[in-house]
Amino acid sequence: MPVGAPSPAPRRRSVFASRLVSTHAEGTPPRVIDDMRRAILSGEEPPGTLIPIDEVARFFGVSPIPVREALKVLLGEGLVEHTPRVGYAVAKLTFAEFRELYDVRAALESAALRAAVGNAGPADDERVLTAHEGLARALAAGDERAYHEQSRLFHDALIAPAGMRRLVHMYRSAWNITEPARPMARVEHDGRHAFYDDHDRMLAAFVARDADTLVAESQAHYRHLTDALEGFADDLDVFLPG
CATH class of the missing domain: 1.20.120.530 (GntR ligand-binding domain-like)
Known part of the structure; x- marks a missing residue:
């Protein structure tokens, strides 16, 4: 970074990722879909809250693949929605x-x-x-x-x-x-x-x-x-x- 250049702003964690709680026991795989579903059902993630795949993957210490797979299941359950070029979010109804x-x-x-x-x-x-x-x-x-x-x-x-x-x-x-x-x-x-x-x-x-x-x-x-x-x-x- 050039001398005198401003420091980059710290990356802010998404609302969804910041409220996730991991419930897996030590030595067992992360419970990605269960913990994502629990976060949504808690009501702490309001309808329309974006779900950033990469940040959720970092939280669980996994690649984006299991997060995408979990989102497909949650989409089928009606708990999330997908908008092209925007991504996944907690489902918002009329x-x-x-x-x-x-x-x-x-x-x-x-x-x-x-x-x-x-x-x-x-x-x-x-x-x-x-x-x-x-x-x-x-x-x-x-x-x-x-x-x-x-x-x-x-x-x-x-x-x-x-x-x-x-x-x-x-x-x-x-x-x-x-x-x-x-x-x-x-x-x-x-x-x-x-x-x-x-x-x-x-x-x-x-x-x-x-x-x-x-x-x-x-x-x-x-x-x-x-x-x-x-x-x-x-x-x-x-x-x-x-």
Whole structure:
């Protein structure tokens, strides 16, 4: 470098790469796809966040090839998108697409709940109750991230006894695609309290093995969710226009 020439600016690490966490055990290969998926599902990477292949590869200490392979899988899962001459980014939906995924979840959950009630036993009741108690703690603490995590555990616990592996996979996939928008972070505390009350009624119907009431409460819960989500439908930091 010539004397007196300005020093090059330090290379800034991308937002996506800076928030990655490696979970592989010492002596084992990096868990590239699992850790990238976990970063996206955490909601820490907002929709539209660019995913620079070379920087992610450096983070994991691998060549760009496994990163590209992971991105192809995540593209198929709907978690990332690819734009020619721009690259990969965390998928950004229109609000209509986002809302549609909630409708998909509601339909799949209703189908699974009827089967779950017929198969459930005391251990399933305990699992649902434990998740519901976790919701109560998160609500009392005002912890929207913990509330969101416990809410997902609650819904998973309700449908798990159905034994419908493929349906549950589709249900979880639809839920995953909405995660980067961090919907519960955008709902006021009173709204989360109302959702908790919905869950309380769903728990009572599940334990009573009342499939009709459980499905009705589930459908009411999704109506309450989608009504609340309308409040940030025009947020272009989260959704594409249209």
